[in-house]
Amino acid sequence: MSLHDLKSLFDLTGTVAVVTGAGRGLGRAMAAGLAAHGAEVVLCGRTAGTLAATADELTAEGAKVWWKTADVSREEDVTALLAAVLERHGRVDALVNNAGINPIYKAPERTDAADWQNIIDVNLTGVYLCCRHFGAAMVERGRGSVISVSSVAGHVGLRRTLPYCAAKGGVELMTKSLALDWAPRGVRVNCIAPGYFETDLTAGMRDHAALSERLLGQTPMGRFGKAEELVGAAVFLASPASSYVTGQSIVVDGGWTAQ
Numbered sequence: 001m002s003l004h005d006l007k008s009l010f011d012l013t014g015t016v017a018v019v020t021g022a023g024r025g026l027g028r029a030m031a032a033g034l035a036a037h038g039a040e041v042v043l044c045g046r047t048a049g050t051l052a053a054t055a056d057e058l059t060a061e062g063a064k065v066w067w068k069t070a071d072v073s074r075e076e077d078v079t080a081l082l083a084a085v086l087e088r089h090g091r092v093d094a095l096v097n098n099a100g101i102n103p104i105y106k107a108p109e110r111t112d113a114a115d116w117q118n119i120i121d122v123n124l125t126g127v128y129l130c131c132r133h134f135g136a137a138m139v140e141r142g143r144g145s146v147i148s149v150s151s152v153a154g155h156v157g158l159r160r161t162l163p164y165c166a167a168k169g170g171v172e173l174m175t176k177s178l179a180l181d182w183a184p185r186g187v188r189v190n191c192i193a194p195g196y197f198e199t200d201l202t203a204g205m206r207d208h209a210a211l212s213e214r215l216l217g218q219t220p221m222g223r224f225g226k227a228e229e230l231v232g233a234a235v236f237l238a239s240p241a242s243s244y245v246t247g248q249s250i251v252v253d254g255g256w257t258a259q
């Protein structure tokens with residue numbers, strides 16, 4: 001491989017990426033990162049205002065982005081999103097399953113079926129629905145990269161976090177299962193597993209002095225992650241740099257799971 005080819009390993013020019021939950025937080029950072037490396041990015045989420053504002057900000061910086069609302073837990077929204085992407089681009093090269101909702105911090109014996117269902121619907125079924133429909137389009141074309149954002153809660157158990165751990169653990173093994181089925185068909189499937197990052201999702205725990213101190217005490221790097229620190233893993237997994245990587249999970253956690 002020439003130096004020129006090696007240099008373009010992370011180049012996403014001419015590719016189309018869909019990022020769910022892209023209006024804010026980690027999804028926004030990854031969408032910006034993919035766009036910065038040349039991808040045309042479709043931003044999705046439930047809130048039109050947030051998506052439009054993010055799209056305007058990124059466009060002003062030179063990114064190629066557009067947005068469409070979709071609730072990933074509703075199959076009709078996911079198929080409508082896919083139809084819109086295919087109508088505009090005729091293909092999708094990368095899917096980032098980032099949309100997710102907060103853990104509910106409750107003792108497992110007090111976690112009722114509604115608590116369970118809310119989290120599972122978005123954090124597990126939402127990923128399944130996007131994988132199924134966008135993955136089908138990728139398989140038909142014989143290429144694509146699916147990147148699902150799980151969590152350290154998909155690698156180790158966390159206390160008082162039953163449905164969230166079940167959902168994220170499910171995403172991790174869904175990834176391995178899909179990777180096996182789709183490897184011979186040109187579609188790679190991987191996870192990114194963040195530790196504790198500075199986003200809306202963790203605002204409650206970061207604002208709680210004692211909890212925040214305990215979490216930082218358990219984090220070897222001694223700080224929370226910043227959203228842009230997830231971009232490298234997303235660009236790697238979407239790009240030819242990871243062409244022989246499938247069924248894996250990249251943990252980005254400041255060393256949290258190393259102990």
Ligand SMILES: NC(=O)c1ccc[n+]([C@@H]2O[C@H](COP(=O)([O-])OP(=O)(O)OC[C@H]3O[C@@H](n4cnc5c(N)ncnc54)[C@H](OP(=O)(O)O)[C@@H]3O)[C@@H](O)[C@H]2O)c1
Nearest residue numbers: 021025026045046047071072099100151196197199200201
């Ligand atoms: N922050 C962390 O420390 C951390 C750690 C581990 C894993 N994660 C995971 O990383 C992902 C992003 O988290 P974040 O911290 O960036 O959270 P966030 O700031 O709360 O953002 C969540 C995003 O998901 C979207 N969303 C929520 N429900 C949705 C649905 N049903 N359909 C479509 N979009 C939906 C939200 O937009 P709307 O509300 O407009 O729909 C928002 O854009 C999640 O899967 C989360 O579990 C985060």
